[in-house]
Amino acid sequence: MLHVYATLQTLGFRIKNRLQRDETGATAVEYGIMVGVIAVAIIATLMLLGPELNSVFVKVNTELGKVTP
Incomplete structure (x- = not known):
């Protein structure tokens, strides 16, 4: 019975570690x-609206x- 408990606990820790992986990169x-x-969107907008602006x-x-000062 102790073997089953240890296996389930190990499985739980593995699942927990997979869910908490570092995804910073x-x-x-x-x-x-x-x-x-x-x-790219800013450059495209400026290219299209540049002459009008x-x-x-x-x-x-x-x-x-x-206007005269």
């Missing part, structure tokens, strides 16, 4: 992938140049 990789995707800033600069 995997988390760092996931964050790296997220940062890469966000950077440039014209807005030129228009604001022109209007500010008309």
Whole structure:
């Protein structure tokens, strides 16, 4: 009977250890992938909206140049 108890206890410890594994490396990789995707999205947005933003800033600069101090 003691052998069965020891086997079950060992099995319990193994399951506990598998559930509590350190996944810090995997988390760092996931964050790296997220940062890469966000950077690509920002670059794509700036490439698409760049000319429109440039014209807005030129228009604001022109209007500010008309104001006399």
